[in-house]
Structures are given as C-alpha cells and as structure tokens.
Amino acid sequence: MEAFDYLIVGAGFAGSILAERLARGSGKRVLLVDRRAHVGGNAYDHYDDAGILVHKYGPHIFHTNSQEVFDYLSRFTPWRQYQHRVLACVDGQLVPIPINLDTINQLYGLNLTSLEMDSFLAARAEKREVIRTSEDVVVSKVGRELYEKFFRGYTRKQWGLDPSELDAQVTARVPTRTNRDARYFTDTFQAMPSRGFTRMFQNMLDHPNISVLLNTDYREIKNLVPHRELIYTGPIDEYFDFEFGKLPYRCLEFKHETHNREFLQPVAVINYPNDYAFTRVTEFKHLTGQEHPKTSIVYEFSRAEGDPYYPIPRAENSELYRKYQALADATEGVHFVGRLATYRYYNMDQVAAQALTVFAQMAGLSRAEAIELEYEPKLTAVTFPLNGNGSHAVPLRKRRRAVATAS
Ligand SMILES: Cc1cc2nc3c(=O)[nH]c(=O)nc-3n(C[C@H](O)[C@H](O)[C@H](O)COP(=O)(O)OP(=O)(O)OC[C@H]3O[C@@H](n4cnc5c(N)ncnc54)[C@H](O)[C@@H]3O)c2cc1C
Secondary structure, three states: OOOEEEEEEOOOHHHHHHHHHHHHHHOOOEEEEOOOOOOOHHHOEEEOOOOOEEEOOOOOOEEEOOHHHHHHHHOOOOEEEOOOEEEEEEOOEEEEEOOOHHHHHHHHOOOOOHHHHHHHHHHHOOOOOOOOEHHHHHHHHHOHHHHHHHHHHHHHHHHOOOHHHOEOHHHHOOOOOOOOOOEOOOOOEEEEEOOOHHHHHHHHHOOOOEEEEOOOOHHHHOOOOOEEEEEEOOOHHHHOOOOOOOOOEEEEEEEEEEEOOOOOOOOOEEEOOOOOOOOEEEEHHHHHOOOOOOEEEEEEEEEOOOOOOEEOOOHHHHHHHHHHHHHHHOOOOEEEOOOOOOOOOOOHHHHHHHHHHHHHHHHOOOHHHHHHOOOOOOOOOOOOOEOOOOOEOOOHHHHHHHHHHHO
16 A cells, blocks of 8 residues: 555645645645545536536635735735625615625614714614624614614524624624625735636646546545544544544535526625525625626525534634644644644635645744745755756756656
C-alpha cells in the first residue's frame, strides 16, 4: 500500500487548501478523502439537468477583507465581480435587508432622510441595561415592531429557538443603515469564481502529490493507508465517538427547482421571515451571471435533524465544545481544522485563512511566506559539470526535470 505524509479528511476549503499547500508548497504526499461524492465541501456547485450552475448546499457568496486570502485563491480561479443584495418579504412587500433608509420609507410609506431615520429608530429602540441575547441586540437598536417584522420569525425558523434564547452574536452581525446602501456585505473583495467553486477546487487539487478518494469515510481506510499525520476537518464530536455527547447543530434541507422562464425574482436571495416554512429562496443566475432561457432556484428549510450545518451559538454548547477541544489538543499527530472540527460558524474566507495559518505553523513560516512557498526538489543528488564561464552545462529548467526523472 502506498504511503502518504498526510491523510486529510474532508475536501472542503480547509482540507483542500491544506492539501494544496502541503503538496505544492512542501512537496508532501497527500491523500484527501471525503465521504461525499465530490470535492468542495459545502461550497460545491454543479450544472443541474437544465445546464444551470447551482450550489447544492445553498448559496455561497465569496467576500473577504483579506488581500492575502483573495490573492491566494486567485491562483486557482478568475473572478466575476458580484455585490450581493437581499430582499425580505414583509407585509406583502419586497424590501432591502439589512434594514436601510429605503426599507423604512417603503414599509411605512414615508420619505425620511438619513437624519430623520436616526430619530425614527431612536424613538422606537428599547433601552437595555445588559445586551445578553439576540433579542436584546435588535430591540435595543430598532425597537420591537421591526424586530417582530424582520428578525423574530426568521430566527425562530432558522434556529428553532426564540431570539431571547440565542447568544447576542447571532444578530449582532446584522447591521442597520440609515443610508441607502443595499449591499449585504461591505467587504473589500466580493466576487464569485467565474467558472464556479468546484472548478476552483479542481484546479487547487490538480497536483501529482495529491490523491483524492471520494465516497469514502476516512474510518474505512485509516488503518489501511500508512500516513504520518492526520488532518481532520469533520465534526469534532464524531471524531471522539461523541464521548461527551453530541454537539448541537442546526440542519438544512434544500429543495431545488427549475422554471421555464428567464428569471423568477429581482435579486439572488429573498428572505421570508414570517410566511411559509422555508427561510429563503435563491435564484442562482443572479450569482453566477449565467445566461440561460430557464432558471433554477433553491428553497431552504431549517431542520433539527440531518447533516450538521450551523453550530448553535449558546453558552452551554461552547462549554461542551471546549471539552472536545481539550481532547483534540491532547491528541498527537492530528490537526483539527475548519468549521466542523472547531465548532464555529466560519465564512469561506475565514476557513481559508485558518487553513493557511495552520500550514504556516506546520512549515515554521509566517503566513505570507507559507503562501508563497513553492517546493523545489533537492538538487544535490545529481551533479552537473560547470562550463568554462561558470554556468551549468544543463539549463536550470531542464536540470530540474533531469533531477525529477532521476529521483
Ligand atoms: C447554507 C450555507 C450557506 C453559506 N454561505 C456562505 C457564504 O455565502 N459565504 C461564505 O463565505 N460562507 C458561507 N457558508 C460557510 C461555508 O460553507 C463554510 O465556511 C465552508 O464550507 C467551510 O469549509 P470546511 O472545509 O471547514 O467545511 P466543509 O465544507 O463542511 O467540508 C468538510 C468536509 O468533510 C467531509 N467529512 C466530514 N466527516 C468525514 C469523514 N468521517 N470522512 C470523510 N469525509 C468527511 C464532509 O463530507 C465535507 O465535505 C455557508 C454555509 C452554509 C451552511
């Protein structure tokens, strides 16, 4: 059986980036294994039966403030500039979310200025001595009525919990704007891989030192494949056979549909905070820019059971995670990386940054150096005579090839 330096579990952002850096950066031999039928993890996209590029596990929009992460990923894909906009269906109207000046004016039939909107919200905001829960965050900023219209129902559907039962951090990230900025994200870099995420992953993993094994749980092969170290990007509680109990996750169900018309909705995502069982509907062509006479959409339903998607942000869950983290810290030869192995809701760029940092630590370099690292086979094994002028008889590029062939 072939021996590997690293067995990497999970071909999402965390596993694939580490595979790429270890192989291309350090010359390590890597086996990347995923129990799904594809690479890309939750960011996987593919062409559906109608030939439309869709995201199997819900809409993924790339956004980051990190020049380093953006430059690194740009090695594997060209980008399509894309600014994400979301509307919420409230009181029978489609209005911008995050709440901005247009949201309030449209919803209440007003014509407020930015300054007037400040006073409008201030008059409704409820004073809270301590901000503890998600309800506190929103009610103290925009008041109870907007909280009920935009946040309460959505949060209950999404998390199966009332905002009063969830940590403040869940809604703390959602801004309220008194201007007309309707962008969902405000990061410096916002873009979609021109040919899709999966193509980007395929380019990343296209290296002779990387072997990819799909449809395989790593437990089926871990004792059969010799390897020096393990990189694990799956659920941390599962790794330790749920020794302290299951870490709670919110799960998702996706219902994909194709419609025989060019577009169904004005933007990529419409949220439904109060109506219907689904939380939101995504129309992919807005994200990808694909031109096609038909259109594909996905409905998202939040569920208590199923594949793990969102760690549930409550104090007792963080406590439970810390017990697993202590076990992980004491486990030699295994690196725990990514959203499931660190039980955190991370965006793609955050997972990318985490994986690059882990690689930098392994290589004993700064992150900037680790990103630039290119493995060169050792040249000492074969010697070449020098010409009279001191140059090598074999030009450098050919010489490398000669060494590679010789080894
Ligand atoms: C609905 C949804 C929408 C999102 N939208 C955005 C967005 O717009 N922008 C953004 O930046 N981020 C978004 N994210 C977050 C993004 O999906 C994650 O940041 C990213 O996918 C995490 O990568 P990862 O490698 O840590 O995990 P994953 O992508 O989950 O990869 C882990 C892989 O490990 C495999 N695995 C687990 N256990 C085993 C095992 N025992 N054996 C073999 N394989 C195993 C799994 O099959 C999986 O493929 C979204 C997440 C969700 C759920």
